[in-house]
Amino acid sequence: MYTLGVLWYKSVTTKKKIAISIAALIINNNAHMKHFFLTIGFLIVSNITVAQTDRSKIETTILNYINGTSYNQPKLIEKAFYANANLYLENKEKTLWVVPAKEYIGWYKNKKQGEFNGRIGNIISIDNFEGIATAKAEILFPESNSRYIDMFLLKKIKNQWEIISKSAASENSNQQGNKILFIVSNASFYGDSDIATGNSFSEITNAYTTFKNAGYTVDFVSPNGGSIPLTYIDTSDPLQKNLVYNKDFMYALKHTKKPIEIIAKNYKAVHYIGGGSAMYGVPENKDIQKIAMEIYEEHNGIISSVCHGTAGIVNLKTKDGRYVYEGKIVNGYPDSFEKKDAEYFKHWPFLIQKTIEERGGIFQFSKRNTSQVEVQGNLITGQNYLSSKDVALQIIERLKSKTN
Numbered sequence: 001m002y003t004l005g006v007l008w009y010k011s012v013t014t015k016k017k018i019a020i021s022i023a024a025l026i027i028n029n030n031a032h033m034k035h036f037f038l039t040i041g042f043l044i045v046s047n048i049t050v051a052q053t054d055r056s057k058i059e060t061t062i063l064n065y066i067n068g069t070s071y072n073q074p075k076l077i078e079k080a081f082y083a084n085a086n087l088y089l090e091n092k093e094k095t096l097w098v099v100p101a102k103e104y105i106g107w108y109k110n111k112k113q114g115e116f117n118g119r120i121g122n123i124i125s126i127d128n129f130e131g132i133a134t135a136k137a138e139i140l141f142p143e144s145n146s147r148y149i150d151m152f153l154l155k156k157i158k159n160q161w162e163i164i165s166k167s168a169a170s171e172n173s174n175q176q177g178n179k180i181l182f183i184v185s186n187a188s189f190y191g192d193s194d195i196a197t198g199n200s201f202s203e204i205t206n207a208y209t210t211f212k213n214a215g216y217t218v219d220f221v222s223p224n225g226g227s228i229p230l231t232y233i234d235t236s237d238p239l240q241k242n243l244v245y246n247k248d249f250m251y252a253l254k255h256t257k258k259p260i261e262i263i264a265k266n267y268k269a270v271h272y273i274g275g276g277s278a279m280y281g282v283p284e285n286k287d288i289q290k291i292a293m294e295i296y297e298e299h300n301g302i303i304s305s306v307c308h309g310t311a312g313i314v315n316l317k318t319k320d321g322r323y324v325y326e327g328k329i330v331n332g333y334p335d336s337f338e339k340k341d342a343e344y345f346k347h348w349p350f351l352i353q354k355t356i357e358e359r360g361g362i363f364q365f366s367k368r369n370t371s372q373v374e375v376q377g378n379l380i381t382g383q384n385y386l387s388s389k390d391v392a393l394q395i396i397e398r399l400k401s402k403t404n
Contacts, residue, residue: 054128054133054156054161055126055128055255057160057161058126058128058133058135058154058161059123059126060161061079061080061154061161061162061163062080062123062126062135062137062152062163063123064076064077064079064080065077065080065081065121065137065152065163066119066121066122066123066137066139067121068080068108069108069119069121069139070116070117070119070120070121071113071114071115071116071117072108072111072112072113072114072115072117073108073113073114074105074106074108074109074113077104077105077108078101078105080162080163081101081104081105081162081163082101082155082157082162082163082164083101083102084100084101085100085101085162085163085164085165085166086098086099086100086101086165087099087100087101087104087165087166087167087168088165088166088167089167089168101163118141118142118143119139119140119141120139120140120141120142120177121137121138121139121140122137122138122140122217123135123136123137124136124137124138124149124248124251124252125247125248125251128154131155131156132153132154132155132156133152133153133154133155133156133161134151134152134153134154135151135152135154136149136150136151136152136248137149137150137152138150138175139168140173140175140176140177142175142176142177145172145173145174146170146171146172146173147170147171147172147173147175148168148169148170149168149169149170149171150166150167150168151166151167151168152165152166153165153166173215174214174215175215175216175217176215176216177217178215178216178217178268178399179216179217179218179219179266179267179268180211180216180217180218180219180267180268180269180270180271180395181218181219181220181221181262181267181269181270181271181291181295182204182207182208182218182219182220182221182270182271182273183221183222183270183271183272183273183282183288183292183309183312184199184204184220184221184222184228184253184256184273184277184278184282185199185222185223185228185273185275185277185278185279185280185281185282186222186223186224186226186227186228186229186277186281187229187276187277187279187280187281188229188277190276190279190280190344190347190348191280191347191348191349192347193343193344193346193347195343195344195347196229196231197229197231197275197276197277197344198228198229198230198231198232198275198276198277199228199229199230199231199273199274199275199277199278200231200232200273200274200275200307200308200385201230201231201232201233201234201240201244202232202233202234202237202240202385202388203232203273203274203275203306203307203309203385203388204230204253204273205239205240205243206239206385206388206389206392207271207273207306207388207389207391207392208243208249209239209243209389210388210389210392210393210396211392211395211396214396216268216396218252219252219257219262219267220252220253220256220257221256221257221258221259221261221262221288221291222256222257222258222281222282223259223281223282223285223287223288224258224281225255225256225257225258225259225261226254226255226256227253227254227255227256228253228256228277229277230253231275231276231277232275232385259285259287259288259290259291260287262291264290264291264294264295264298264299265294265295265298265299267295267299267301268295268301268302268399269295269301269302269303269304269395269399270291270292270295270296270301270302270303270304271304271305271306271309271391271392271395272303272304272305272306272309272310272311272312272313273306273309274305274306274307274308274309274310274333274384274385275307275308275309276308276344278307278308278309278311278312279308279311279348279349279350280349282311282312283311283312283314283315283349283350284315288312289315289316289317292312292313292316293316293317293318293319293324296316296324296378297318297319300378300402301378302378302379302380302395302398302399303316303324303378303379303380304379304380304381304382304391304394304395305332305381305382305391306332306381306382306383306384306385306387306388306391307332307333307382307383307384307385307387307388308332308333308352309332310330310331310332310333310352310356310381311332311350311352313325313330313379313381314350314352314355314356314359322360323359323360323361324379325356325359325360325361325376325379326359326360326361327360327361327362328361328362328376328377328379329361329362329363329364329374329376330356330361330362330363330364330374330376330379330381331363331364331365331372331373331374331381331382331383331387332352332353332356332363332365332381332382332383333352333383333384334353334363334365334383335351335352335353335354336353337368338351353365365383366383369384369386370383370386371383371384371386371387371390372387373387373390373391373394375394375398378398380394380395380398
């Protein structure tokens with residue numbers, strides 16, 4: 001097992017940290033190395049700012065394509081493509097079917113514009129460099145149980161990103177377009193300390209795989225968006241190994257969404273991930289609280305958590321001002337299991353169990369290293385990382401019962 005390393009520098013005068021998550025980094029504490037890390041940090045931050053600007057523009061171009069093809073809007077599709085672009089497709093007669101973009105756009109002109117036609121699109125990844133880019137999107141057709149992967153080649157032309165070619169391939173799929181929102185944290189340290197922490201990779205991967213196998217799409221949101229620190233990675237576990245080397249999955253963790261990007265009605269449930277990071281940034285974030293409660297109260301969705309992820313629900317209140325867990329049985333990592341003599345515990349912002357009990361919740365747990373899940377209507381909570389899959393299964397079962 002290993003933890004994703006954190007490249008950091010702490011200034012004596014400002015007391016601010018610059019943190020960049022990378023895999024398997026060995027930090028040299030030599031003073032000269034610290035100055036070196038600081039320089040690298042500023043260079044990377046600068047380059048990220050430029051890259052994000054271009055990435056957002058590329059994202060807009062791909063979304064023009066997705067929304068244009070999903071809602072029969074040829075003008076949006078035309079806006080996405082370079083005028084002389086080609087699509088490299090296939091049909092029953094041709095293994096390589098070259099379709100000019102102008103012809104492709106024409107397919108949508110005689111359809112009812114603005115009407116949803118059943119295509120559900122999601123951007124999977126974007127990779128850009130100096131005016132060129134590739135992008136990948138999935139297009140779901142739930143009625144035919146099929147999933148297409150669209151691959152795009154883009155070029156920056158007169159400061160506008162345009163698709164210059166596209167190809168696609170399909171597979172059978174049980175994905176129906178229903179979404180689950182994983183809530184994760186950007187915190188790389190325990191409070192203001194230099195003790196590194198992260199989001200539990202095992203909790204992410206076990207729940208993620210369970211949802212994906214059941215046909216759900218998973219998105220990630222964090223208070224600041226962007227990359228998140230990860231911990232408890234065990235590449236001897238086949239499931240974790242498969243995902244840690246999965247470029248699309250790791251792209252999603254590197255580019256988590258900001259709360260402002262989330263449309264609550266698009267999600268069936270929120271799922272708070274644990275790990276030490278969960279104690280910081282998430283519980284007090286008003287925007288994330290609003291998203292969770294809107295899904296829960298206005299769209300009959302589910303709020304769920306596992307292990308220290310239960311810290312994320314302590315401040316959630318219903319419209320009538322009551323805590324969402326008042327009078328309900330809640331599960332999570334018990335206060336008695338914490339290492340109270342450990343250095344990290346000195347920086348603990350609050351106790352999960354104590355806070356929930358003081359606010360009217362009923363906190364129950366079982367012995368260490370056992371899975372326990374509590375289902376209280378649309379509130380589902382689990383004790384530890386061993387409960388991750390079980391919590392996901394209970395969410396899936398609960399959602400199925402609503403549609404039957």
